[in-house]
Amino acid sequence: MSEPSTPTSSSSSPSLSSIETPPPPGTPPNLHQNTIDPQAKWLVQKYGGTSVGKFASQIAENIVPDYLDRHKLAIVCSARSGSTKALGTTNLLLRAASEALQRPPPASSPPQSGAATPLTDSLICRSSRTGSPPGTPGSFAEQCTGSFSKTVDLILSEHVAAARACVNRKKLLAELETEIVRDCENLRAFLSATQVIDEISPRSKDSIVGFGEKLGCKIIAAVLRDRGIDAEYVSLESVVPPHDEVDGTLGQDFYDRVSDAFAERIRQCKPRVPVVTGFFGPVPDSLLKQVGRGYTDLAAALLAAGLGASELQIWKEVDGIFTADPRKVLTARLIPVISPEEAAELTYYGSEVVHPFTMEQVIRRKIPIRIKNVENPRGGGTVIDPEADLESPESSPLSDFDSSSPFVDGILSNGVVNGAGTPHQRLPTAVTIKERIVVLNVQSNRKSVSHGFLAGIFGTLDRFGVVVDLISTSEVFVSMAIEDVLDRKLQARLVRDLEKIGIVSVHRDMAILSMVGKQMRNMVGIAGRMFTTLAQGNVNIEMISQGANEINISCVIDGRDAVKALNLIHQSCLQIKPEGLKGRVGPWLF
Structure with a gap:
């Protein structure tokens, strides 16, 4: 069956949709715009859902104005977060999509004309679609009898508020x-x-x-x-x-062309400040499937690469990357400064830094990534620097190690010497923990040769998407250590299939402890x-x-x-003294 076409805003829409066109005559001349200095480079800022949801005024008043006179600024935004994770916009949209496929309840009598309905003061556009006010019998809104309609109302009320x-x-x-x-x-019509x-x-x-x-x-x-900045929605x-x-996947050539297309569109905005959607479908076989929910970070990275930006800034609610979780390690x-290799390892083992594929799009163009705090x-x-010389003591985040430690004396011969001839110890950069891990042990029943044993295991894992x-x-x-994301029934099916190959034992409630450092x-x-x-x-x-890259040891x-192990390794192997805590510590990025 044919699919419904993707809805778009009416071409007669006033207001923000018209922001995509050149400014109309009479635009206030005092709006703050991007610099017109031809030597100024682009700077791309990406704001996550929590920043968009809770700190919109802070972004407009205390962050964006500081960059406009020195850079050509482009802003990429995620969908708004909610007061709880379940009320985040993306989660609500996925819930509405699921609800749309549920069988609608039997039709009930329409409400009496003039009856009070939620959001009556803000549903001002329903009359333009139906020719009658909200709540009128037979209106478009009343035809949407599925529970998804209530979810759409919730999305509407959250954004209007x-x-x-x-x-x-x-x-x-x-x-x-x-x-x-x-x-x-x-959206309601589409659903x-x-x-x-x-x-x-x-x-x-x-x-x-x-x-x-x-x-x-x-x-x-x-x-x-509203705060006097000439912004353009894109x-x-x-x-x-x-x-x-190619084989159901998209090659780097595709992403290079997307990067160039993004840059060409954004250059048309100058001197206005583009506010860019992180969503950039349609993509073959689904953007969510090809990239996942981190597509907004990828969009920002592709835009930065296409513009040849001086920097990609990712704004969160934390100061950057820490040597450990400060909620667990005081x-x-x-x-x-951290290297891309280290940041990638931290991402793989429980940290929420930047996805390695996203990082690759800008690092390969020698563009640094800076993680900053909207509240500070x-x-x-923290700068993820493609050219960071982490072998020098000046750039080491942990250069003021405890030289009195007996461990320092034991490994000082592995250190490097700086320009002044002072020995400098190589140390790990960070320690991280990934919880909710399940360990699966499979012992061959010796009915198959070894290569068949391993092939059977990996084939089974692939069928379950593990x-x-x-x-x-x-x-x-x-x-094997895997993340505990499968429900118990699916886990039981996975174990039964593995038992056809060998004897299986399962250990739940485990954790992966990883020590990461390029200097290791x-x-x-x-x-x-x-x-x-x-x-x-x-x-x-x-x-x-x-x-194999020797910058990560995990167990x-x-x-x-x-928590105990995290503190033990942080103090012993990273050699950070208790009084060494400096700077602002908020919720951990990892």
């Missing part, structure tokens, strides 16, 4: 409310159509999720204009160039120090793994020992 909380100019607020209602009614055909394809789900970035960007653009969903799939410290905009943050974090193998025995390469004794420290702390080790431990 956000707009009223941070936009002061009445005319601008009225235009923004009209735009929000129009988008939500288009109603999918309910009729009883199907939502991956591409349709992309379109539904894309509403979140549109709404978030329109609010940020309006708040900026949607990237129609910018993606034609593409060819002596954790901010790392001012003057802070330096990603292995750590693995330890021998000819007849395999131990060829460092003699650091692994021994790590495991000795855990043994002295009475922490049992279930598995051990070291990556699996009981989840109940996670």
